[in-house]
Amino acid sequence: MIDPTFLEGIIKILFVFVLISAGLIISTRNLSSVLTAYTIQSFLLAAVSSLLYMIDGKNQLLLLAVLTLASKVILIPYFISRIEQKIKIGRDLHFAYLEPTPSLLLSIGLIILSYTFLSGVFKGLPLSKLFFFGAVIGLSLTLMGMLVVFSRKRVITKALGYLSMENGVLMFGLFVTELPFIIEVLIIIDLIILVILTTIMAVGMDSSIEEYRQKFRKLQIWTGGESQ
Amino acid sequence: MIRYYLLVMGIFLAFGLIPKSHRLMNALAAGNGMLHLVMSCVALSMLDLPERLGETLYLDHLNLYVELITSLGFTAAAFYARGYTDSLMEAGELDPRNLKTFYLAFNLLLVTATVALFSDNLALFWIFAELTTVCAAMLVAILSARENIDAALKYVFIVSGAMLFAFLGLIFLFTLSEQALGKGTLNWTELAVHASEFSPALLLASFTFMFIGFGAKAGVAPFHTWLPDAYARAPSVSAILSGLMQNLGIYGIIRMYSLLRESNVAPQASSILLAAGVFSIALASFSMFQQRNLKRLIAFSSVEHMGLLLIGIGIGTPLALFWALFYMLVHVLVKETLLFSAGILHRQYRSNMRENMWDVFKLQPRAAWGLILGSIAIVGMPPFPLFPAKFFILLESAAVSPYLTLALLLMLILAAASFANFLLKAFSKVTVEEEKDRHTIRTHVEAGRAELKTAAEKADHDEIRLPNKYVVRSGMRVPAIFMLALAFALGVYFPDSLRDLLDAIILELGYV
Numbered sequence: 001m002i003d004p005t006f007l008e009g010i011i012k013i014l015f016v017f018v019l020i021s022a023g024l025i026i027s028t029r030n031l032s033s034v035l036t037a038y039t040i041q042s043f044l045l046a047a048v049s050s051l052l053y054m055i056d057g058k059n060q061l062l063l064l065a066v067l068t069l070a071s072k073v074i075l076i077p078y079f080i081s082r083i084e085q086k087i088k089i090g091r092d093l094h095f096a097y098l099e100p101t102p103s104l105l106l107s108i109g110l111i112i113l114s115y116t117f118l119s120g121v122f123k124g125l126p127l128s129k130l131f132f133f134g135a136v137i138g139l140s141l142t143l144m145g146m147l148v149v150f151s152r153k154r155v156i157t158k159a160l161g162y163l164s165m166e167n168g169v170l171m172f173g174l175f176v177t178e179l180p181f182i183i184e185v186l187i188i189i190d191l192i193i194l195v196i197l198t199t200i201m202a203v204g205m206d207s208s209i210e211e212y213r214q215k216f217r218k219l220q221i222w223t224g225g226e227s228q
Numbered sequence: 229m230i231r232y233y234l235l236v237m238g239i240f241l242a243f244g245l246i247p248k249s250h251r252l253m254n255a256l257a258a259g260n261g262m263l264h265l266v267m268s269c270v271a272l273s274m275l276d277l278p279e280r281l282g283e284t285l286y287l288d289h290l291n292l293y294v295e296l297i298t299s300l301g302f303t304a305a306a307f308y309a310r311g312y313t314d315s316l317m318e319a320g321e322l323d324p325r326n327l328k329t330f331y332l333a334f335n336l337l338l339v340t341a342t343v344a345l346f347s348d349n350l351a352l353f354w355i356f357a358e359l360t361t362v363c364a365a366m367l368v369a370i371l372s373a374r375e376n377i378d379a380a381l382k383y384v385f386i387v388s389g390a391m392l393f394a395f396l397g398l399i400f401l402f403t404l405s406e407q408a409l410g411k412g413t414l415n416w417t418e419l420a421v422h423a424s425e426f427s428p429a430l431l432l433a434s435f436t437f438m439f440i441g442f443g444a445k446a447g448v449a450p451f452h453t454w455l456p457d458a459y460a461r462a463p464s465v466s467a468i469l470s471g472l473m474q475n476l477g478i479y480g481i482i483r484m485y486s487l488l489r490e491s492n493v494a495p496q497a498s499s500i501l502l503a504a505g506v507f508s509i510a511l512a513s514f515s516m517f518q519q520r521n522l523k524r525l526i527a528f529s530s531v532e533h534m535g536l537l538l539i540g541i542g543i544g545t546p547l548a549l550f551w552a553l554f555y556m557l558v559h560v561l562v563k564e565t566l567l568f569s570a571g572i573l574h575r576q577y578r579s580n581m582r583e584n585m586w587d588v589f590k591l592q593p594r595a596a597w598g599l600i601l602g603s604i605a606i607v608g609m610p611p612f613p614l615f616p617a618k619f620f621i622l623l624e625s626a627a628v629s630p631y632l633t634l635a636l637l638l639m640l641i642l643a644a645a646s647f648a649n650f651l652l653k654a655f656s657k658v659t660v661e662e663e664k665d666r667h668t669i670r671t672h673v674e675a676g677r678a679e680l681k682t683a684a685e686k687a688d689h690d691e692i693r694l695p696n697k698y699v700v701r702s703g704m705r706v707p708a709i710f711m712l713a714l715a716f717a718l719g720v721y722f723p724d725s726l727r728d729l730l731d732a733i734i735l736e737l738g739y740v
Contacts, residue, residue, distance in 0.1 A: 121433045125403070142392060149385050158385055162392075169392050169399075177403040177412060183351045187395075190358050197362055198384055201369060201377045 004055050008130050011051050015137050018044050018171070019111070022144045025164050026107060027100035029091050031084055031156060035077055038160050042072035045167055048134075049174060060181050064174070071188050076163065076195055083199045084156060094153040103151055107144045114139035127176070134175030141168030155202035159195060166191055229282035230343055230352070237339045244335055245328065253331045254310040260335050261303030264342060268295045272729070278417075278736060286348035286417060289732040293553065294479050295345050301472045301560050302338050304707035308568055309334070309465045311701030315575050316463060321371050330370050337363040337469055341476060350398055350414040353480065354391065357445060360473050361387045367466035368458050379457040383470070386454045387444050394441020394480075400434035416483060420738070423487045432493040438484050439500060446477030448538060449508040452531045456515075459527035460580060464571030467523065468564055471530060475556055478537055482549075485541055486737040494544065501542030502628065506635065508535030513639040516646035520582040522570050525650055526563070529606060532643055533559050539636070540621045546739040548624040553730050555617040561715040562605040562614065568708035569598035576698040582654045589655065591697050596655060598708050603651060605715055607644035613719035 021041035028034050046068040053061035098106065115136050122132060145168055148161025166187070173179050244256045271277075271292055278288035313330065316322035322330075337360055344356035361384060369380035398414060406412035408425040423431070444451035459467045481501070488497045512532035519525045533555070540552025570580070572595040577584045588596045605612035608619075618640065626633045718726075734740060 121400075121429055124427050124429070125407070139396070142396065146389060149389055155381055158381070162385060162389060165389060165392050169395050172396060173399045176399055177406060179399065179402060179412075180351075183355075186351070186355045190355055193359070193362055194384065194388060197365065198381060201381055205374065205377050205381065 002054060007051050007055050011048055011130065012133070014044050014048050014051075015133060018048075018137060018141065022141050022164060023104055023107065025148055025160060026103050026144060026151070031089065031091060031154070032081070034157055034160050035080055035084065038163060039073055039077045041164060041167055042068060042077075045171060045174075046073065048171070052174065058178070060178065061174075063181060064184055067184065067188060068170075071192065072163070072167070076192065079195065080156065080160070080199060083203060087156075087203055089154070095151050096153055098147070098151045103147055107140070107147060110143040110147070111136070111140040114143060131175045135172055138168050138170075138172030138175060141165070141171060144168070155198060155205050159198045159202065162198075163191070163195065229285035230347060233285075234339075234343065241332065241335055241339070244331060250310070250314065250327060253327065254306065257309065257331050257334050258303060258306035260338060261299050261306050264295065264299035264338060265303055268292050268299060272296070277732070280348070280417075284347050284349050284352060287346060288736050289729055290482065290736065291345040291479070293729060293733060294475055294556070295342060297475060297557050297560050298341055298345070298472055299338065301468065301564060302334075304564055304568075304711055305465055305468045305472075306334070308468075308571070308704050308707045311704040312463065312465055312571055312575075314701065315698075316371070321373070322463075323372065326370055326372065330367065333363045333366040333370070334465075334469070337367065337473075341473065344476060345479065348415045348417055350401065350416065350419075354395060354398060354441075357442075357476055357480070358388060358391055360476060361391070361445070364458075364466070364470045364473055367469055368462040370466060371463065375461040379454075379461040383454040383458050386451060390444030390451050391441040394438045397434045397437030397439075397441065400430055400437065404430050404434065419487055424490045426491065428491050428493040431488060431491055432496055435484055435488055435493075435497050436500065439481060439504070442477040442480035442484070443504060444477070446474045446481065446534050446537075447531055448477075448504050448534050449511045449531060452508065452511075452534075455531060456524045456527040459530070459567075460521055460523040464523075464567050464574065467527075468567050471563055471567070472560065474530065474534060475560070478534065478541075478556060481538070482541055482737070485544075486739075489544065489738065498542045498544050501538045502632070505535040505538035505542060506632070508532065508538065509636060509639050509643075513643040513646065516643055517649070519646060519650065522573065522580045522582065522650065522654070523567075524580070525646065526566050526570060529566075529643065529647075530563060532639075533563075533606075536618065536621060536636075539625060543621070543624045543628060545624055545627070546734050548621055549734055549737070549739060550730050551617045551620040551624075553733060554726075555614070555621070558613045558617060558715055558718060561711045561718075562602055562612070565598055565708050565712045565715070566602040566606060568704070568711070569595040569602060572698070572700055572704060573599070575700075582650060585654045586657050587659055588657075590658075592700070594705060595700070595708075598712065600651060600655075601712055603647040605712070605719075607647055608640065611719045612715055613722075615719070 018041060021037045021044065024037035025034055025041070028037060046065045049061050049065035049068065053059075053065065095103075118132070118136055118139060122135070127135070142165050145161045145163075145165030148164060149158050152158055152161060170184070170187070173184075240256075240260070244253065247253055247256070271287055272289075275287060277292070278286065280286050309330075313322060313327065317324050317327070340356045340359040340363060344353050344360060347353050347356065365380040365384045368383055369377045401419065402412045402414055404426045405414070405419060405422065407427070408422055409418075413419065440451065444454075447455040455470075458470050462470070485497060485501065488494050509532050512528040512535065516525055516528045516532070519528065537552050537555055537559075540548045540555060543549075572592055573585065573588070574580055576592050576595075577586075579585075605614060608614040608617075622633050622636060625636060
């Protein structure tokens with residue numbers, strides 16, 4: 001049996017790495033690096049879940065770790081990397097509202113915000129320090145993911161931002177309460193459907209494939225949209 | 229029970245994949261809508277509500293009422309879809325290979341919405357509400373043109389992203405129930421019984437997060453940004469369906485609010501709803517003013533109405549809720565009339581822009597009248613039923629603050645003026661009759677062409693077909709007329725059965 005305080009120490013170190021990976025997703029311009037950052041983040045989540053299992057001994061946590069590993073470390077990244085190869089675009093250079101540096105500064109603000117918000121809300125709850133920090137990290141991960149969805153232009157990066165948001169929600173759930181396992185499974189199914197849908201659409205939007213370009217040119221007659 | 233429903237519907241949808249002819253696919257979609265319509269009518273009249281069937285299926289007056297509205301909207305849309313998709317395919321905008329996907333998403337949307345409505349478990353509600361977003365986005369992207377896909381992606385990212393916050397709210401709620409009951413639960417019925425034991429601060433936090441998610445689903449400002457794009461860039465049928473899904477968001481908000489009503493944070497929750505409502509109405513009415521795109525006008529009008537619904541819920545009195553619920557039904561009827569007519573005009577002019585519409589009364593008189601009557605109805609003029617609904621919600625809002633009523637009234641007038649402004653400018657452009665002096669014809673026509681050309685350049689058009697009259701298929705007019713007639717009938721005569729139904733909903737939600 002490993003000493004729980006030692007495990008808690010490791011979890012705290014992992015928290016830092018989770019935040020770093022979120023920062024990388026916000027600021028990196030290379031698409032495959034964004035994907036790697038996401039994969040590492042999911043892996044960290046699985047690691048945190050299995051460490052919690054070692055402390056608590058609840059089987060559900062181990063199952064969750066396995067599920068995360070299978071879906072978010074292997075399946076989804078594999079699928080997205082296939083799509084990335086297909087669309088032949090390696091870099092996402094454009095930022096919509098915020099450049100990387102201001103958005104990194106903003107995300108520090110978001111972490112502080114979620115800390116103050118949660119310390120207000122959780123006043124009455126018997127949460128230990130570690131679990132409280134986990135909840136804070138989870139919420140700030142969600143908010144940082146939202147920042148990615150807003151500030152990035154390429155659909156693939158937006159999708160990765162969404163996935164990172166979902167990692168945050170899962171982390172929050174992990175530390176605040178123990179959700180029924182079936183719900184976690186359903187969320188991941190929902191996530192996979194969503195990822196497949198958006199990335200297939202991304203082939204249409206982000207693609208540099210000549211065939212798609214042609215198709216769009218043809219459909220330009222259609223002017224239902226905003227054309228002011 | 230939900231498992232059996234999903235199984236049966238899964239088989240049905242699999243059968244739906246077999247037929248090759250458009251007619252059969254369409255008939256299946258319409259049959260699906262009618263089946264749900266009849267089933268909810270039967271359940272309303274036969275069952276002793278509220279009724280629990282199995283572990284997760286829960287029927288009460290509220291979810292049956294919303295299901296009734298949804299399936300009615302779907303059935304009408306299915307009848308309209310046939311002619312509309314036919315003409316989309318003729319114009320080469322819709323790939324015939326995508327037709328099957330279209331109907332699959334169409335049927336799937338109704339099924340997922342039904343499961344979301346009838347599930348007692350909040351987590352199931354959340355997941356199926358998410359799946360409706362996915363299906364609706366597929367319908368928006370069905371033309372696979374850049375504008376469509378862009379709108380669909382915006383829809384998915386904004387709504388699903390916001391729904392993740394709703395999930396955070398669910399986690400809060402689960403923790404709360406764990407604290408109060410010893411064992412966590414996410415069932416509406418159990419939560420409603422024990423809501424008064426929950427810690428108020430956490431309950432409010434949970435409500436706020438859920439409101440972000442469901443508010444985005446409903447298209448409430450500031451999470452409304454997907455809505456104008458989805459309306460304006462998607463084919464009309466898809467716009468109608470994503471519009472119907474807005475009611476799902478409102479449904480979630482009504483349920484959540486009724487949980488909070490008993491606790492002492494109800495005033496704060498009310499003020500969140502009222503603030504979001506006022507903000508939506510203000511933003512929408514100012515965006516509608518001088519709006520030149522017809523479908524965007526209709527979309528912002530949706531945002532405005534969702535705002536008014538929020539105010540109706542947020543006031544918190546039984547009377548306001550009664551009219552808000554009635555409002556949900558009538559809004560769908562009138563909005564569909566408007567979108568059906570706008571779809572016909574879009575087929576005619578290949579554009580939603582005001583400056584491209586000429587000779588509307590000569591080319592599409594019925595669609596024009598549909599738009600005019602629909603606009604009269606949507607701005608809340610008697611004898612249409614939105615008048616009493618708006619009237620009583622405004623009257624009740626005076627209890628909160630008379631200034632609120634005044635501000636709302638002014639903004640509603642602005643919205644009405646925007647509709648009038650649009651219709652007057654779009655429908656009054658007429659090319660000169662032939663019997664007049666030939667010279668004037670030529671100058672007029674030339675002037676018209678020149679103007680048209682600049683408009684076209686501005687709008688980045690490649691071609692504009694003006695003189696050819698678009699032949700409207702008969703199936704496309706019937707639903708518009710039917711919906712408008714139904715709205716009119718509800719304005720003249722308020723059936724007792726509807727009143728009893730709405731009263732029962734209010735009673736079940738713990739009002740009075």
